[in-house]
Amino acid sequence: MPSSTNIALLQGTLDVLILKVLALEPMHGLGISRRIAQVTNDTFQVKPGSLFPALHRLEEAGWLSADWGESENNRRAKFYRLTKRGHRQLKQETDNWSRISAAMAGALEIS
Amino acid sequence: MQWLRLVWRNLFRKHAVDNTLDEEIRSYLQLLVDEKLAAGVDSETARREAAIELGAIEMIKEQVRDIRRGALLEGLWTELRQSIRALRHNPGMTAMCALMLALGIGASATIFSVFEAALLRPLPFRDTGRLVELFETRLDRGMNEVAFSEADFWDLRDRTKSFERVAAYHSNEANLTGDQPEKVSAPQVTVEFFRTLGVAPVLGRDFSAAEGRANVAILGNKFWKTRFGGNANVLGKLLRLSDKSYTVVGVLPAGEPWIDDQVYLPFPYHPNADRGSWEFSAVGRLAKGVTSEAAKTELHRLAELLAAANPKEDKGLGFNFLPSRRWIAPDSTRTALRFLLAAVGLLALIACVNVANLLLARGLARQREIAVRIALGAARARLVRFVMLESLLLSMLGAILGLTLAAACVRVLRTVEIQGIPRLDEVSLNLWVLFFTLGVTLITSLLCGLAPALQTPVRGIAAALRESDRQTGASRRQGRLRSMLVTAEVALAFLLLVSAGLVLRSFQGLLNEHRGFATTHRLMFSLSYPESYGENGRGKQFVDSLLEELSANPDIVSSGAVNVRPVEGPNYGMGVVAASHSLTSASPPWAGWRIITPGYLRTVGLPLLHGRNFNETDKPVWAERGQPPPSHRTVMLSSALAKLLFPSEDPIGKHTLLWKGQGGPDAEVVGVVGDSLERGLDHGPALTVYLPYGRIAVPSEFVVETRGNPLAVVPAVRAVIARLDPNLPLGDIRAFDDVVSRSVSSQRMNSVVLATFSGFALLLASLGIYGVLSYSVSRRTSEIGLRMALGASESSILRITVGQGLLPALAGIAIGGAIAAWLSRYLEPLLFGVQPFDLSTYAAVSALLLVTAALACFVPGRRAIRTDPAIALRLE
Numbered sequence: 001m002p003s004s005t006n007i008a009l010l011q012g013t014l015d016v017l018i019l020k021v022l023a024l025e026p027m028h029g030l031g032i033s034r035r036i037a038q039v040t041n042d043t044f045q046v047k048p049g050s051l052f053p054a055l056h057r058l059e060e061a062g063w064l065s066a067d068w069g070e071s072e073n074n075r076r077a078k079f080y081r082l083t084k085r086g087h088r089q090l091k092q093e094t095d096n097w098s099r100i101s102a103a104m105a106g107a108l109e110i111s
Numbered sequence: 112m113q114w115l116r117l118v119w120r121n122l123f124r125k126h127a128v129d130n131t132l133d134e135e136i137r138s139y140l141q142l143l144v145d146e147k148l149a150a151g152v153d154s155e156t157a158r159r160e161a162a163i164e165l166g167a168i169e170m171i172k173e174q175v176r177d178i179r180r181g182a183l184l185e186g187l188w189t190e191l192r193q194s195i196r197a198l199r200h201n202p203g204m205t206a207m208c209a210l211m212l213a214l215g216i217g218a219s220a221t222i223f224s225v226f227e228a229a230l231l232r233p234l235p236f237r238d239t240g241r242l243v244e245l246f247e248t249r250l251d252r253g254m255n256e257v258a259f260s261e262a263d264f265w266d267l268r269d270r271t272k273s274f275e276r277v278a279a280y281h282s283n284e285a286n287l288t289g290d291q292p293e294k295v296s297a298p299q300v301t302v303e304f305f306r307t308l309g310v311a312p313v314l315g316r317d318f319s320a321a322e323g324r325a326n327v328a329i330l331g332n333k334f335w336k337t338r339f340g341g342n343a344n345v346l347g348k349l350l351r352l353s354d355k356s357y358t359v360v361g362v363l364p365a366g367e368p369w370i371d372d373q374v375y376l377p378f379p380y381h382p383n384a385d386r387g388s389w390e391f392s393a394v395g396r397l398a399k400g401v402t403s404e405a406a407k408t409e410l411h412r413l414a415e416l417l418a419a420a421n422p423k424e425d426k427g428l429g430f431n432f433l434p435s436r437r438w439i440a441p442d443s444t445r446t447a448l449r450f451l452l453a454a455v456g457l458l459a460l461i462a463c464v465n466v467a468n469l470l471l472a473r474g475l476a477r478q479r480e481i482a483v484r485i486a487l488g489a490a491r492a493r494l495v496r497f498v499m500l501e502s503l504l505l506s507m508l509g510a511i512l513g514l515t516l517a518a519a520c521v522r523v524l525r526t527v528e529i530q531g532i533p534r535l536d537e538v539s540l541n542l543w544v545l546f547f548t549l550g551v552t553l554i555t556s557l558l559c560g561l562a563p564a565l566q567t568p569v570r571g572i573a574a575a576l577r578e579s580d581r582q583t584g585a586s587r588r589q590g591r592l593r594s595m596l597v598t599a600e601v602a603l604a605f606l607l608l609v610s611a612g613l614v615l616r617s618f619q620g621l622l623n624e625h626r627g628f629a630t631t632h633r634l635m636f637s638l639s640y641p642e643s644y645g646e647n648g649r650g651k652q653f654v655d656s657l658l659e660e661l662s663a664n665p666d667i668v669s670s671g672a673v674n675v676r677p678v679e680g681p682n683y684g685m686g687v688v689a690a691s692h693s694l695t696s697a698s699p700p701w702a703g704w705r706i707i708t709p710g711y712l713r714t715v716g717l718p719l720l721h722g723r724n725f726n727e728t729d730k731p732v733w734a735e736r737g738q739p740p741p742s743h744r745t746v747m748l749s750s751a752l753a754k755l756l757f758p759s760e761d762p763i764g765k766h767t768l769l770w771k772g773q774g775g776p777d778a779e780v781v782g783v784v785g786d787s788l789e790r791g792l793d794h795g796p797a798l799t800v801y802l803p804y805g806r807i808a809v810p811s812e813f814v815v816e817t818r819g820n821p822l823a824v825v826p827a828v829r830a831v832i833a834r835l836d837p838n839l840p841l842g843d844i845r846a847f848d849d850v851v852s853r854s855v856s857s858q859r860m861n862s863v864v865l866a867t868f869s870g871f872a873l874l875l876a877s878l879g880i881y882g883v884l885s886y887s888v889s890r891r892t893s894e895i896g897l898r899m900a901l902g903a904s905e906s907s908i909l910r911i912t913v914g915q916g917l918l919p920a921l922a923g924i925a926i927g928g929a930i931a932a933w934l935s936r937y938l939e940p941l942l943f944g945v946q947p948f949d950l951s952t953y954a955a956v957s958a959l960l961l962v963t964a965a966l967a968c969f970v971p972g973r974r975a976i977r978t979d980p981a982i983a984l985r986l987e
Contacts, residue, residue: 029135030142048139048165052132053174060117060180073145078135 014046014054016097019063019082019090026081028071029055055080063089118181125185132175140165169487186493187500194501204473205505208466211878212509212555214871215455215462217516220540220548222455222864224521226448227547228538229440235366236435237309238396243403243432245277245393251427259391261384263417263425267393268301270413273406277395278304281378285352286639292840294639295334297352299378305329305363307396310370315346315361323379328357332365334373350374353641368533369438386424395432406432444531446940447861450610457607458868459551461875463558464600468879470502470563471593472886495564502560503553510552514540517548531857562592593883594919600879601923601960602930604872608959609931610938611865612952613945618862620944621855627787627796628677629716632668633847634821635676636828638811639840650809653835657813658710660831666817666824671711672810675703676843677789678854680812686771687800689756699771702752702798703789706731706808712784712801714814715847720750722763722782729803732769732778736807744769744778747801753783755798769800791854793943814847821846861941876923876960877967884916885971895975896983905976912975913968920964924957 021027021035032055033046058064063086071077082090121128140161147157165171176182198205236242245267247257259267264279271277278301285297302318311317312329328350330339339345350357352374363370397406410430418425440448474481481494518540525536644650654672661670675683686699709725712718725747734740746767753762762780769775786796804810817824825844832841845853852859888895895908935947945952 028142029139030146048136049167049171049174052136052171053178056132056175057178060178071142075138075141075145077138077142078131 012093013044014050015058016090016093017044017046018054018058018080019086019093022064022080022082023087023090026067026069026079028069028077028079030077032080058086061089062086117179118184121179121181121185128179129172129176132172136165136168136171186496190493190497190500191504193497194504197501198504201473204469205508208469208505208559209508209512211462211465211875212506212559213512213516214875215459216506216510216513216548216551216555217520218455218513218868218871219459219551220514220517220544221520221524222448222451223547224517224538224540224544225524225532225535226452227541227543228534229448229532230445231543232439232534232537234369234435234439235310235364239309239435241275241397241399242308242435243395243397244435244438245395245430245432247389248429248431249427250429255431258389259393260386260389260424261381261391262386262421263428264391264393265380265384266417267410267413267430270416271395271409273398273401273409274395275398276303276307277393278307279378279391279393280304281391283376284639285374286354286641286838286840287374288351288354288838292838293338294637294840294842295352295373297328297374297376298372299376301378301380304375304394307394308370309396310364310366312361313364314343315359317361318377323377325377326355326357327360327377328352329361329363329375330359331371331373331375332363333367333371335362338373352376354643365537367537368440386421394435403432440533441531443940444533444857447857448532450938450941451861451864454607454610454865454868457603458872459555460558461600461603461607461872463555464596464603465875465879465882466502466505466559467562468593468596468600468882470498470559471596472882474498474563498564499556499560502563503556506552506556506559509555510548514545514548517544528853529856529860530853532860562596590883590887593886594915597876597879597883597916597919598923598926600876601920601964602927604869604876605924605927605956605960606931606934607865607872608869608956609927609935609952611862611869612956613935613938613942613947613949614858614865615862616945616949616952617941617943618855618858621792621858624788624792624944626792626851627717627785627789628847630847630851632817632819632821633715634815634817634824634828634844635847635850636813636815636825636844637676637842638813638832639842640809640811641838644809645807648806651804651806654708654804654809657831657835658708660835661815661828662710664824664827664831666819666827668816668818669710669714670813670815671714672708672804672813673711673715674706674808674810674812676812676850677715677787677847678791678850682790685769685775685800687752687756688768688771690766690768690777692756700752700755700798702749702800704769704800704802705789706802706804706810708804708810711810711814714816716816717787718785719747720783720785721761722747722780724782725801725803729781729805731805731808732776732802733807740776744776745781745803746778747782747784748780749784749789749797749799749801750786751796752798752800753780767800792851793855793858858943873959873963876920877963880916880920880964880967881970883919884912884968885974887915888912888971888975891975892978892983895978896980899978899983900980908976908978909972913965913972916968916971917964920960924960927960928953928957 017036017040018032021032021039027035029048029051033048033051036044036046055064055066059066059080063083064080065083066078066080068076069079143161143164144154144157147160148154152160176185179185233239245259246255247259247263248255249257259279261279264277268277280301281299282296283298285295287293287295300318302320302322305311305317313332314335315329318327318329330345335341335345339348345359345362348359350359357374357376363375397403407430410432414425414428414430418428484494485491521538521540524538527535529535640650640653644653658670658672661667675681682703683705684701684703687702688699707725709727712724725745729745730741732741732744732746746769748756748762748767756762756767757765762783765780766777767780769778782801784799784801787799788794789797789799802808815821815824815828822844828844829841832839891912895912898908898911931953932948938947
């Protein structure tokens with residue numbers, strides 16, 4: 001069962017997470033949602049109401065592309081994959097994040 | 112490109128995009144269910160939990176749609192279609208709203224187009240900020256706007272350093288002879304005149320500096336168009352003006368109302384010009400960088416020099432100038448047009464309030480629909496946008512209809528002539544007017560949409576869904592809002608009605624002023640004599656025989672002539688004093704002088720109060736050329752002037768000094784004539800000195816008293832004149848009534864326009880009251896039925912229903928009255944003989960509004976009384 005700690009996603013955080021999990025392999029919506037929960041130790045629970053708009057936004061930005069395919073249990077599902085521009089974006093966002101988190105850690109004096 | 116492609120896809124392949132999204136969400140749900148099943152729950156539970164986890168599908172779709180490229184556009188497009196559908200669904204209300212707005216917008220556009228043409232359109236002169244009109248002043252005699260004497264003008268021109276250029280204008284008329292003789296205005300201007308104004312001929316050339324004495328002419332634009340058909344080959348043509356030939360060298364651009372003369376002739380420099388006769392208007396262009404303060408200081412110094420050099424004529428001389436913007440329209444026109452613009456604003460505002468009221472009522476009926484939309488996930492912002500869009504659509508519809516209305520009004524306006532409003536024939540719905548209309552439309556849509564938009568429910572969605580709209584708090588709140596709108600509407604209508612009432616009363620008062628002269632059955636016409644009429648008494652001979660022949664006509668009662676047409680003619684004036692008080696009188700009264708034939712007084716209906724009329728023994732006060740000055744001069748005075756000069760004596764036989772301050776002659780008073788509004792109906796009794804006509808004083812304005820319709824004798828008059836002198840142009844033939852009526856045409860326009868606006872305001876206000884009340888009665892049908900079933904009397908039912916309509920109206924009257932009392936002092940310049948706070952007008956307006964409100968309440972009130980309790984209760 002998902003834990004009750006459920007932090008509201010920071011603006012932009014969800015986008016990076018989606019890019020990150022898709023960097024490994026193409027995935028469908030539910031898969032993305034589950035993978036994010038998994039990699040953040042259930043800190044982030046992505047609801048469909050946030051997930052779909054985010055996916056479509058990223059797709060329109062040209063960072064993701066989508067194709068219909070078969071899921072692991074033979075269901076038709078829409079798979080998202082990272083485009084070249086998506087990879088570049090992820091790289092940039094990751095750099096940003098490490099800078100920000102370093103700065104935040106410093107500011108808050110987290111050892 | 113990518114962006115465009117996406118917008119394109121989202122907007123125009125919307126269906127496919129939506130289908131894909133739908134499928135994607137369904138597949139997501141399926142995967143969720145699979146996941147739950149795999150975890151070992153039964154299919155029913157799996158399905159339920161999956162649905163819960165997914166959430167509201169429609170909301171997700173809505174959110175995805177909202178982030179898509181072009182979502183805003185698409186939303187607007189959808190809402191636009193919805194709005195159009197909603198408006199078409201309710202054609203009666205749509206038409207009603209559009210018509211009201213059309214009225215407001217159309218009236219605004221019309222008034223603004225007049226405003227724009229009359230006041231905003233600049234004169235075709237370069238850098239008008241530096242352009243001024245110059246005057247002489249004689250402040251010691253209380254005169255601050257006197258024309259220039261020729262010598263003073265030349266002196267000023269030669270010495271001033273503050274002005275780049277100055278030029279003078281001398282009004283003049285000439286007989287244009289040729290295939291149709293015509294009297295034309297042919298002012299003489301110094302050769303720098305047009306260069307000073309900064310206007311260049313559109314055709315040909317300006318006067319050259321050396322051309323003062325040349326027989327050349329420049330044509331005014333309008334005259335060129337009407338007389339020469341705007342033909343370019345007019346250049347080089349010879350004009351025969353008062354027996355002299357002039358070559359046309361140029362044509363001016365259209366510059367009405369300021370350069371609207373027909374022909375301009377050059378005026379040459381004279382080395383020893385006259386200093387005692389003030390006949391020249393002067394214009395000047397300030398040199399670059401010279402402030403008007405500096406220029407005034409220089410002019411002051413110049414005036415002192417001139418006064419010292421010419422003590423006889425220039426004693427007390429000063430110079431002054433006024434900015435050129437006055438040339439377009441006098442201040443009174445500015446005030447009147449600004450006021451009308453404000454009035455039309457009020458009307459438009461009332462229309463807006465009414466439409467807002469209607470939209471509110473409709474919004475109430477749609478409350479449940481709106482609640483459903485909100486429950487289904489429509490954002491509140493989107494609903495507000497929807498309402499605003501609807502009012503924008505209505506306003507645009509109104510604007511289109513309104514512009515059609517305005518176009519019709521403008522077409523009519525271009526054909527009328529209203530004294531004091533320039534360029535009325537050039538009024539058009541040009542770009543400025545369209546911009547203005549666009550602005551008005553946007554404001555209108557904002558005002559109309561605001562109240563309904565704010566009414567979209569925030570709370571109580573569940574209540575709105577569950578209950579019928581009769582009981583919801585929102586509807587009660589809205590009822591209050593609607594009553595407030597009615598109050599506002601009545602208050603605005605009050606303002607309009609009061610101003611209309613005051614202006615109408617002024618106008619009525621103006622027409623009912625005791626004029627002194629009689630205007631019915633009087634024909635007026637003017638003649639323009641050639642110069643030869645000034646010699647050997649030919650002019651007098653002509654006038655005598657004309658008057659004699661006219662009197663022989665059985666349709667003509669009497670006839671007479673005067674040098675200045677009453678009411679609309681220019682004013683020739685002079686200082687005049689009683690000879691016995693000539694030393695004590697510091698500031699002599701300024702009186703107009705009129706040269707009249709003996710028959711003039713009777714013809715124009717002026718009574719002789721004392722003494723005698725002129726007869727053949729009375730001769731002009733001037734000396735004929737080569738003759739000694741007359742030994743005995745006689746004058747008659749208007750009653751007011753006689754009282755002023757001889758307050759406690761019988762004026763008959765007393766002597767006056769004419770042209771006081773200019774070394775004028777002594778004359779004996781032989782008669783006192785009744786006062787008249789000779790300078791116009793709003794000017795009060797004129798001070799007038801009547802002088803006898805004669806060989807060197809030949810009046811050219813004729814008045815004929817007829818037995819019937821004055822215009823019926825025109826052919827006879829023409830025939831007589833043609834027999835006496837076929838070359839004499841006959842002009843300005845009009846009934847005296849018409850002359851008087853024209854002189855108050857701007858007041859009439861104010862009255863007509865305001866009365867029309869007020870009528871509409873009254874109509875709109877009563878519609879508003881009716882709408883609110885009939886709606887509230889229909890909502891309370893069951894309550895009324897219950898009350899009646901319980902034995903309430905008809906009068907008590909009437910009280911509770913009609914009170915609901917009358918109360919806001921009463922509040923509106925009170926508020927409107929207070930605001931009107933406060934604002935009406937700005938009306939003062941437009942009023943005549945009426946105080947801005949005229950109690951009877953206020954009372955009448957209150958009564959009118961009250962009666963109108965009562966009538967508007969009557970129909971719904973009667974419906975309430977006629978309610979059948981049995982049926983009313985069953986409605987629930």
